[in-house]
Amino acid sequence: MTDPADLTARLIRCPSVTPVEGGALILLAEMLEAAGFEVHRVDRNGTPNLFARWGAKGARTFGFNGHTDVVPPGDLGSWTHPPFSGHVEDGIIWGRGATDMKSGVAAFVAAAIDFVTATPPDGAVILTITGDEEGLGRDGTLALLDWMAAEGERMDVCIVGEPTNPDIMGEMMKIGRRGSATYRIAAKGVQGHAAYPHRAKNPLHALTRYLNDLIAAPLDQGTDHFDPSGLQITSIDCGNPASNVIPERATAVVNIRFNDLHTGTSLSEELNRRAAALSAETGVELTVQTDISGEAFLTQPGPFVDLVRDVVTQETNRQPELSTSGGTSDARFVKDHCPVVEFGLVGHFMHQVDERVPVAQIHQLKTIYQRILEKYFA
Template structure:
């Protein structure tokens, strides 16, 4: 089986692994890694109310330093497959671009990390590190694009229970914005969702004195909550933001004052807050605005998306140097964007995110330049050279 990044990426893309289906994607990786001498484990995790998820952990080497590459082989649905220029799972190469769902997010990144590791091992007698000292591993899951309960979070727990210790991790999410080498993710804001309820008294619109309309009250609360900043940002993070995403009263009648109004919201928060302190802050603000006049409550949704930051230092410097050598660019160290599985890995070792350019991820005709696959492989190879130097 060919071990260059393009061949690996094409084999992965041709597996229609829409969450929670694996569709053979992990078999592709297992065959390659076993052939290179990796110890490979396939672990299925289950949880009531969620799909069973197949995961892969592989390692070569038994000592430190230990660098892990992480990623997910599951992808979002392709949407209208008839709208694709090439088949959504074709893996076709046209005019220098590899097409298919997952090429960017993130089978392409996984392919590059595997190709780089195999190339490094082939040049170093099948052993990582100087004189065989060191370890390379892969943490690959299949449920990142869904609720993420039977993937990386449990795979990290499983590995820790076995005594696996990681020194650093590179997560191959598509971190770049415009061009390869423009951005490294060194952290992510946390995410917390909830629903604000305002209770009134239902009644006839012709007799408003017999009712209490919750709509003006919830409108005032929404306006006040979004008008008052949660913070002004921090050294590495942009300001936290609260966004209301829906408002509903469940009332189809034009002549009835509703008895309740509710509004869903999501907060992306920085390192000024924890989930607990953030909930306390929002509840205090709601209580202050509403006083004793408005009956309110907030129902918080469970969240496993905490804020995290990998402080700039030798590991980020190492990746920056590898990127500059290949692309000539010095990347921005960013904490913007949404959540990723790095939020689970950060509890076990420092983790940074660097992969392909994310412009077409989740879109019709998702694609990546073949040249970017080749350059990302060279960057990852440069990371390994420097890491074990």
């Protein structure tokens, strides 16, 4: 039997801060090759990625997706145990990536190895593991999916092993995610003396009016599976050190987490429409720069969602909520390839100093993943 907790500790000892590979994918490649998986490194632009398949190409295929890269540990002196020690004590594994998400990768790698070894399925199991989830994400799972398309590889369904449970195992699985887009609004007016405003055009007056209009009413009321979309102003700046000068330029940043009533483009069009109207009215030039990091998506409840939910319920004695909450994940890329859901550990300590996870949770997650494979190929 493959021990997922031991594998988690070994992965933590690989200092794989994005985009450094740190030895994590090398370790996994060796294990998977020894278990009969066909393994390929799919690096792109210096970003490390791993593809592994057991079984015939083109067969009915179950997929897992995850990442071995981690965020920086921060102040090393603040950690109870060194962040890359993989220290195990009193049933707890400590270290950066313990929760997010070397434990999830270890659980599905261990489950896949033991499943194909004990009960070789009439089908295939694919593992896609990236070193670029905590970074920009442009050369991670996207690179793997591009490579798969070129090579004729395909998953029929996929689980992303991100932490999904707020407090207790079995509480929640993700069947979708909100979209995320950042809009940078630039306002250009005319600089002048604060005592003679008629000789200037204050960009801050136009910009703050624009922002106030954006937050004056909700974007929507939500849907059956999504909460209302949320808009947050995250920055306003004009770089003006003088209190008696009307600045020429000002900028603001707005982040919108949106449901499936919108797209990043439809929101951009609306923000640009409002900017053009206010520019025409005030004489201050307002422009909007758009950065869409992910679109909203939903995997409709059905046989695949039911299978995962039923196994989680049986193994935890809790029926998980079908949620679309939280930030973005690489599921936003996988959803263009095949139906995808997310289920993983409790996410209490992800990205924190003293990140840690109970050993028992990792073993439980491996059991859940292996039961899902057994039911899928039954």
